[in-house]
Amino acid sequence: xxxxxxxxxxxxxxxxAVYFAAGLGxxxxxxxxxxxxxxxxxxxxxxxxxxxxxxSSADLKxxxxxxxxxxxxxxxxxxxxxxxxxxxxxxxxxxxxIDWREVNRQAGPRWLxxxxxxxxxxxDDPKSRGAIAFGVTGAPETFFVDKQGVIRYKHMGPITEQNxxxxxxxxxxxxxxx
Amino acid sequence: MIVETGHxxxxxALFVAALQGTLPMIGAHRxxxxxxxxxxxxxxxxxxxxxxxxxxxxYAFVTSDFSVLNVVQNSHTDKPMLYKISGVWGNHEGSMLLxxxxxxxxxxxxxxxxxxxxxxLKVRVLGVQSLIATGILAFILLTSNPFTRVVPAxxxxxxxxxxxxxxxxxxxxxxxxxxxxxxxxxxxxxVAALIxxxxxxxxxxxxxxxxxxxxGFLTAGISLGSWWAYYELGWGGWWFWDPVENASFMPWLAxxxxxxxxxxxxxxxxLKSWTIFxxxxxxxxxxLGTFLVRSGVITSVHAxxxxxxxxxxxxxxxxxxxxxxxxxxxxxxxxxxxxxLFQPISREGGLLLNNFLLTVAAASVLLGTLYPLFIDVxxxxxxxxxxxxxxxxxxxxxxxxxMVMAIAPFLKWKRGDFLGATxxxxxxLIITIVGGLxxxxxxxxxxxxxxxxxxxxxxxxxxVLTELAERIKLFRVPLIESGRRLLRQPRASWGMTFAxxxxxxxxxxxxxxxxxxxxxxxxxxxxxxxxxxxxxxxxKDVREVPGPNYIATRGTFIVTQSGASGEDDALTLYPEKxxxxxxxxxxxxxxIHPTFLGDLYAVVGDKDEKSGxxxxxxxxxxxxxxxxxxxxxMVLGAGISLSDRRHRVGAPAKSxxxxxxxxxx
Numbered sequence: 135x136x137x138x139x140x141x142x143x144x145x146x147x148x149x150x151a152v153y154f155a156a157g158l159g160x161x162x163x164x165x166x167x168x169x170x171x172x173x174x175x176x177x178x179x180x181x182x183x184x185x186x187x188x189x190s191s192a193d194l195k196x197x198x199x200x201x202x203x204x205x206x207x208x209x210x211x212x213x214x215x216x217x218x219x220x221x222x223x224x225x226x227x228x229x230x231x232i233d234w235r236e237v238n239r240q241a242g243p244r245w246l247x248x249x250x251x252x253x254x255x256x257x258d259d260p261k262s263r264g265a266i267a268f269g270v271t272g273a274p275e276t277f278f279v280d281k282q283g284v285i286r287y288k289h290m291g292p293i294t295e296q297n298x299x300x301x302x303x304x305x306x307x308x309x310x311x312x
Numbered sequence: 313m314i315v316e317t318g319h320x321x322x323x324x325a326l327f328v329a330a331l332q333g334t335l336p337m338i339g340a341h342r343x344x345x346x347x348x349x350x351x352x353x354x355x356x357x358x359x360x361x362x363x364x365x366x367x368x369x370x371y372a373f374v375t376s377d378f379s380v381l382n383v384v385q386n387s388h389t390d391k392p393m394l395y396k397i398s399g400v401w402g403n404h405e406g407s408m409l410l411x412x413x414x415x416x417x418x419x420x421x422x423x424x425x426x427x428x429x430x431x432x433l434k435v436r437v438l439g440v441q442s443l444i445a446t447g448i449l450a451f452i453l454l455t456s457n458p459f460t461r462v463v464p465a466x467x468x469x470x471x472x473x474x475x476x477x478x479x480x481x482x483x484x485x486x487x488x489x490x491x492x493x494x495x496x497x498x499x500x501x502x503v504a505a506l507i508x509x510x511x512x513x514x515x516x517x518x519x520x521x522x523x524x525x526x527x528g529f530l531t532a533g534i535s536l537g538s539w540w541a542y543y544e545l546g547w548g549g550w551w552f553w554d555p556v557e558n559a560s561f562m563p564w565l566a567x568x569x570x571x572x573x574x575x576x577x578x579x580x581x582x583l584k585s586w587t588i589f590x591x592x593x594x595x596x597x598x599x600l601g602t603f604l605v606r607s608g609v610i611t612s613v614h615a616x617x618x619x620x621x622x623x624x625x626x627x628x629x630x631x632x633x634x635x636x637x638x639x640x641x642x643x644x645x646x647x648x649x650x651x652x653l654f655q656p657i658s659r660e661g662g663l664l665l666n667n668f669l670l671t672v673a674a675a676s677v678l679l680g681t682l683y684p685l686f687i688d689v690x691x692x693x694x695x696x697x698x699x700x701x702x703x704x705x706x707x708x709x710x711x712x713x714x715m716v717m718a719i720a721p722f723l724k725w726k727r728g729d730f731l732g733a734t735x736x737x738x739x740x741l742i743i744t745i746v747g748g749l750x751x752x753x754x755x756x757x758x759x760x761x762x763x764x765x766x767x768x769x770x771x772x773x774x775x776v777l778t779e780l781a782e783r784i785k786l787f788r789v790p791l792i793e794s795g796r797r798l799l800r801q802p803r804a805s806w807g808m809t810f811a812x813x814x815x816x817x818x819x820x821x822x823x824x825x826x827x828x829x830x831x832x833x834x835x836x837x838x839x840x841x842x843x844x845x846x847x848x849x850x851x852k853d854v855r856e857v858p859g860p861n862y863i864a865t866r867g868t869f870i871v872t873q874s875g876a877s878g879e880d881d882a883l884t885l886y887p888e889k890x891x892x893x894x895x896x897x898x899x900x901x902x903x904i905h906p907t908f909l910g911d912l913y914a915v916v917g918d919k920d921e922k923s924g925x926x927x928x929x930x931x932x933x934x935x936x937x938x939x940x941x942x943x944x945x946m947v948l949g950a951g952i953s954l955s956d957r958r959h960r961v962g963a964p965a966k967s968x969x970x971x972x973x974x975x976x977x
Contacts, residue, residue, distance in 0.1 A: 137646050140585070140641060140642040140643075140645040140646055141642045143589065143592075143593075143638045143641060143642075144635065144638040144639055144641075144642050147596075147631070147634055147635055147638055148635070150682075151627065151630070151631045151635075153682070153685060153686055153689050154603070154623075154627050154685075155624075155627060156689040157685045157688065157689050158623045158624060158627065207699055207700045208699075210552075212549070213545065216833065216917060216927060216929070219833075220918065220920075220927070223920065223922065224921065224922070237700060248831075249833060250833070272684075295898065295918070296897060296898065
């Protein structure tokens, strides 16, 4: 083997270390919230297969709503799902869904058919258009959009009964008052 | 007082480790016997001191000493004793102490049992091991001191995260750390060999049992973690490709590769620099995992509270340790020429292919884990790489590996006969095809891909049995003779048989449970029934039951096999939802009844106010227990192989020089 080849691991480690060092200073939480308190950018998503209406920014007006980013491939969404169903069944707050990055057009609808759909409207988002509009970093993520169509809060990871009661419910109440 | 003793012992351990990492190394370089003689006793003293520190912290947890910050943050008087003890490592500081303890434990083991090791090599191994310990101990003392006091002491603590209050998880970290910290020994061996510029069969013979032990623990630890996720998270999944899971999985892949390439180095005097490289990489990935989990660069469900200072420290440690090793590798590696040549089609060739696939698989998992970070640093936005990436990259690499795994043991060293080997696998091939087709036709909803997965599992399993049958000359000599041969099989080959067969069983379990899971979510009132996977579940009642430090909402399901008559065959499942008093957190305790063909899995959720019923989730998870059984068999294989005399520490009986004895000058 070429003598030089023996240096490759060292070089690769060096490159990796630079990335890590750069990554250390970043606070993932603050960077992701750049869109907070801004109007939802214009977007319009096709309906998922089997539905007639998709989701566009125009739908998110006049009431406080949750916009939930999910995908049938996303395990944590599966964990969160029963709680979203509860929100729908108890009529607590309307939840709009963005079905993000499905491998094929059937995967999302099949998933929803199997577990039930907690969503008022769903936009199909294979190309991350809607996800980019919200500054999504991963799934599941959930956004509060207020009556003026402004993104007010971003929740990363599954919504659970606990973080709902501790954080999200108070925000909802606050936004409704405004 | 005891807490201060622990703290002091830890500081002493740091100094001992620093001395042990330098003086004997200088001694080995100058052939100064007196300096070299420090290594072994120092390793034992270092171990003793870390044990004292660990015992002191354990004492603080057991007695609920709330003047210690760490105990306040992670314990509570209500907690059952088991979780008071597991609370010691259920947090960042304590788990780092466990890390250090295991590091010293392996060093101590080399010092105590390494009598037959070449003295200069032994001293250098202990030296390198101790340099790592110096880094880790300094890290603990400077950034993560578990012995910090708090004044005034609060009356009670915050308790341990309820998700961690579980018997499976109590033992998960120690096993996992015994695994990946255990790889430090092979790393030390590799670096010591690079310093000496010598890798021979004796070296490889020494490395193998340590790799095997670490690999066995790692396999057990990862499986236990996966099992925990399966029953505790309450939705029947067992692997998430979470960064923290990947952090333990990557060293496992590298260790598996190392395990196989070390065989080639020992038996065939070949692939030497590659084996050294793998030994460095395996421990490097362990350190990387530690960095990822504790620095906060990556968001994960189970990351520890992150702190950039700690991140910088571990990053430095990583760069110095692994960078140093790689620099040595670049310098000395090219001179490590092996003498054994081999044809591509040969046992070596098969093992090399296995190594290639495992390494590429580890690299792809690494890429997937770090990709979000790269993109973030380059300001290209934030992305998350989900299971689709890992599955689409990882699985295609495992398919050829499983295929080759079946054939390679039939190939001869140096030059194998591929056609001859496949000819001997005729029967296995026939069974595989029939089995695959049967799976495809019997199970409705069976996709071709899942049937293929089952066929692969069958292929490997039958090939393992065929190989065993060949070795004992089954049906070619009288049965009694075969029986005798069976008993005389070396334990190391039993180890391989077990490990490979275990993997086959595991693959079957993974395939079936991913492809054919049946689930049903509904609101049930008392008396309602639902049929899932051929079993009928009737919700009898839901009651509040008090636990030691929680209140449980316990559901009672009567389950009968559909078609079976009478209550005799009925079994009862008690899923719970626990609300922990101190942290106000709820956990799901799924009720699982494992059967040979699949697990009955029931979860009780919240009360549905509208209808008065309860949200219930019921799954039938086919062949899930096969995964745990397979893992257990693999671990058993490692154990059996370790008990082989050839692997017993100190195998070559030739060198009778007693290390540590200083000849008169």
